[in-house]
Amino acid sequence: MLKDITLGQYFPGDTLIHRLDPRTKLIWLVGYITALFLAHNVWGYALMLGVLVLEAALGRIRPKTLLSGLKPLIFIVIFTAIINLFYGSGEALWEWWIFRITADGIRRAVFMALRIMLLICGSFLLTYTTSPLQLTDGLERLLEPLKKLRVPVSELAMMMSIALRFIPTLIEETDKIMSAQKARGASFDTGKLTERARALVPLLIPLFVSAFRRADELATAMECRCYHTGGQRTRMKQLVFARRDILTLLVLAGLLAAAIVLRGLGT
Amino acid sequence: MSVPILQLENVSYTYEEARRPALDGVSLRIQTGDFVAVLGHNGSGKSTLAKCLNAILRPTAGRVLVDGMDTADESRLLDIRRTVGMVFQNPDNQIVASVVEDDVAFAPENLGVEPKEIRVRVDEALRRVGMYDFRLHAPHLLSGGQKQRIAIAGVLAMRPRCIVLDEPTAMLDPVGRREVLDAVRELRRSSGMTVVLITHHMEECIHADRLIVMSEGRIAMDGSPRDVFSRVEALRALGLTAPETVSLLYSLRAEGWPLPLDALRVEDCAAAIAAYLRRPQGTITDLE
Numbered sequence: 001m002l003k004d005i006t007l008g009q010y011f012p013g014d015t016l017i018h019r020l021d022p023r024t025k026l027i028w029l030v031g032y033i034t035a036l037f038l039a040h041n042v043w044g045y046a047l048m049l050g051v052l053v054l055e056a057a058l059g060r061i062r063p064k065t066l067l068s069g070l071k072p073l074i075f076i077v078i079f080t081a082i083i084n085l086f087y088g089s090g091e092a093l094w095e096w097w098i099f100r101i102t103a104d105g106i107r108r109a110v111f112m113a114l115r116i117m118l119l120i121c122g123s124f125l126l127t128y129t130t131s132p133l134q135l136t137d138g139l140e141r142l143l144e145p146l147k148k149l150r151v152p153v154s155e156l157a158m159m160m161s162i163a164l165r166f167i168p169t170l171i172e173e174t175d176k177i178m179s180a181q182k183a184r185g186a187s188f189d190t191g192k193l194t195e196r197a198r199a200l201v202p203l204l205i206p207l208f209v210s211a212f213r214r215a216d217e218l219a220t221a222m223e224c225r226c227y228h229t230g231g232q233r234t235r236m237k238q239l240v241f242a243r244r245d246i247l248t249l250l251v252l253a254g255l256l257a258a259a260i261v262l263r264g265l266g267t
Numbered sequence: 268m269s270v271p272i273l274q275l276e277n278v279s280y281t282y283e284e285a286r287r288p289a290l291d292g293v294s295l296r297i298q299t300g301d302f303v304a305v306l307g308h309n310g311s312g313k314s315t316l317a318k319c320l321n322a323i324l325r326p327t328a329g330r331v332l333v334d335g336m337d338t339a340d341e342s343r344l345l346d347i348r349r350t351v352g353m354v355f356q357n358p359d360n361q362i363v364a365s366v367v368e369d370d371v372a373f374a375p376e377n378l379g380v381e382p383k384e385i386r387v388r389v390d391e392a393l394r395r396v397g398m399y400d401f402r403l404h405a406p407h408l409l410s411g412g413q414k415q416r417i418a419i420a421g422v423l424a425m426r427p428r429c430i431v432l433d434e435p436t437a438m439l440d441p442v443g444r445r446e447v448l449d450a451v452r453e454l455r456r457s458s459g460m461t462v463v464l465i466t467h468h469m470e471e472c473i474h475a476d477r478l479i480v481m482s483e484g485r486i487a488m489d490g491s492p493r494d495v496f497s498r499v500e501a502l503r504a505l506g507l508t509a510p511e512t513v514s515l516l517y518s519l520r521a522e523g524w525p526l527p528l529d530a531l532r533v534e535d536c537a538a539a540i541a542a543y544l545r546r547p548q549g550t551i552t553d554l555e
Contacts, residue, residue, distance in 0.1 A: 221361035
């Protein structure tokens with residue numbers, strides 16, 4: 001059950017998307033999300049969906065993988081859609097008590113669900129095609145100017161990459177502890193909500209204890225490999241802005257322009 | 268005699284709030300190129316000893332010299348750590364990156380090595396542990412033995428002069444154990460690197476040049492594996508058992524067969540027994 005969570009998982013590969021500079025991909029994601037929030041009508045959303053599909057195809061990420069990433073977040077999508085469903089204006093199609101569903105509401109609900117799903121998938125495409133180390137490297141470079149303001153950018157980047165590295169390890173560990181507790185008669189998916197919440201306590205305590213122990217050992221191992229703050233680190237993989245990166249950023253500019261133009265087309 | 272790579276002078280270490288010192292006046296010299304195994308029970312102080320060798324712990328009394336550098340000297344910390352590489356028990360908790368080659372690059376990156384040079388070191392380190400083909404894999408999908416070899420490669424990329432392995436096989440299955448030990452032996456064969464192997468498996472010590480047995484924070488025995496393992500009673504007194512080969516020879520001796528006790532490998536043990544069985548007839552009365 002926990003193995004389904006693909007958050008922060010990286011699928012190594014050698015496609016155009018994989019080879020792009022992580023800075024380009026980060027800027028792309030920010031631009032894509034901006035364009036997504038500019039989308040206002042069918043054409044806008046069609047464009048954004050098309051771009052996402054193209055992106056996934058270029059990165060050789062199977063639709064199944066992308067959709068499985070959505071699974072744990074489906075509740076948020078549905079919840080947002082339902083809230084939006086009742087917020088439409090115009091003539092009511094269906095009315096009961098304080099609930100009013102209008103054509104506008106349905107449109108809003110569909111668009112909002114689509115927007116969140118595209119947002120999630122777009123972000124996942126970044127983590128699927130960029131190794132966490134590259135990603136933090138890119139973030140670190142992009143945020144470099146903040147170092148002048150004494151923001152510990154390198155240390156934050158290191159924390160992030162380690163957090164990402166340990167997600168699969170901790171998930172595996174959670175599974176193991178769950179099996180151990182189940183073998184002793186614990187039940188995690190039956191009973192009332194409060195009972196289920198209480199059943200999580202014997203799961204979380206060992207998990208935290210082990211996470212702290214891991215952190216301690218990892219810190220020692222990192223020190224043994226000469227990790228120290230303040231020094232000048234180098235990188236094996238240098239970030240080089242290639243022609244494909246400049247082209248990608250031009251495409252992004254085009255995408256933003258198109259999003260603005262399509263917004264002007266009305267509903 | 269050359270300058271020892273590791274030199275401990277009357278080293279003691281007491282953990283905070285501990286009644287008994289974990290290390291109690293240990294003096295030790297390890298020469299460049301030696302393969303030293305350190306054997307002992309849990310709580311014998313062997314892991315504490317390992318942690319003193321590259322300044323993770325600083326002795327509460329006495330001093331540790333790494334290639335002439337005192338581990339108490341903060342300013343030489345990085346030099347000490349790049350001289351003595353350390354591999355730990357749990358491979359999961361020493362891998363920092365999500366791609367094998369990025370992990371191996373971690374140490375040289377910390378040391379500010381030129382990017383091109385890092386690439387060379389990473390490829391070389393991965394080849395030396397036989398993991399080059401896995402350089403683009405995700406570590407969490409590899410087996411325990413493979414992960415531990417990556418951890419060794421991560422240390423080799425610093426180009427250390429000495430490598431300390433603190434129970435590197437304790438969490439591995441027999442296959443993984445063999446992989447890691449073969450990698451260590453290959454390292455010895457190809458470059459004569461100084462290796463300190465901390466373990467509680469007797470069989471892993473057989474190939475060492477020198478075997479140190481720790482007990483209650485002190486060095487209880489120190490000698491070649493043949494010497495140490497032949498002293499079966501002394502080992503038993505420390506709560507340790509000799510390797511199965513030696514135990515077998517020892518039992519046979521108790522039955523009155525005059526066998527040597529220093530045949531550690533199975534082949535040697537078999538040869539010793541076969542030699543006895545093929546002895547010329549009539550000599551049996553000569554036995555003591």
